[in-house]
Amino acid sequence: MLYKRIDVLLCCGSGCVSAGANKIKQKLILEIAFQDISEEINIIETGCMGPCDAGPVMLVYPEGVFYQKLTVEDIPELVEEHFKKGRPVKRLMLQDKENIYETKKDLPFYKKQIKVALENCGHIDPDSVDEYIATGGYEAIGKILTEMKPADAVQVVKESGLRGRGGGGFPTCSSGNLLPK
Ligand code: FES
Structure with missing residues (x-):
C-alpha cells in the first residue's frame, strides 16, 4: 500500500x-x-x-x-x-x-x-x-514448524490460558492430547 x-x-x-x-x-x-x-x-x-x-x-x-x-x-x-x-x-x-x-x-x-x-x-x-504478514501474521506457525515439537506447542497454548474463541469460553487446547508427540 x-x-x-x-x-x-x-x-x-x-x-x-x-x-x-x-x-x-x-x-x-x-x-x-x-x-x-x-x-x-x-x-x-x-x-x-x-x-x-x-x-x-x-x-x-x-x-x-x-x-x-x-x-x-x-x-x-x-x-x-x-x-x-x-x-x-x-x-x-x-x-x-x-x-x-x-x-x-x-x-x-x-x-x-x-x-x-x-x-x-x-x-x-x-x-x-x-x-x-506485516503485522506478525504466520510468525507463530513459522516458529512452531521450525523450532518446536508438537507437544511443546500444545503446552504453550495451554499455558497461555487462551479460551473463549466463538463465545463458549472453552479452553482452546482441550483436544491437545490428540496431537502427535
Ligand atoms: S463495528 Fe462494524 S461490523 Fe462491527
Whole structure:
C-alpha cells in the first residue's frame, strides 16, 4: 500500500455493511475524487471494529478519529472539513452530555478491552495477506514448524490460558492430547 497523507479505515464487517457501509465507500471514492484529493487518501476496508450498533463506523489516521452512524449525506462535509481542511467533524463523533469522544482510544466501549488474538481486527484489511504478514501474521506457525515439537506447542497454548474463541469460553487446547508427540 502506498504512503498517503490520510488512511481511512472503513469497517466492512457484516453489521456495518448491513447499515450501509458499501454505499458509504462508494460515496467516499466519488467525493474524494470530486474534491481532487484522491492522491492523498487511502481507503481501507477492515473487519468488525466492535461497536456494531454504532455502524457504519470509520477510523481516520493519523489522528485516530472515530466516526459513527455515518450516512451517505455526511460524506461531502467529512471529506471537505476533515480530509481537506484538517478539521475533524465533531457532530459525527460519539458524544454524551459531558463528552465528545474524538478518538478510538477515548471511547468507553474499548476502555476495558484487551484484544489478543483479534488485536489487528479493525486495523488491517482482512483481504490482504500482505497486511497480515506485516503485522506478525504466520510468525507463530513459522516458529512452531521450525523450532518446536508438537507437544511443546500444545503446552504453550495451554499455558497461555487462551479460551473463549466463538463465545463458549472453552479452553482452546482441550483436544491437545490428540496431537502427535
Ligand atoms: S461490523 Fe462494524 S463495528 Fe462491527
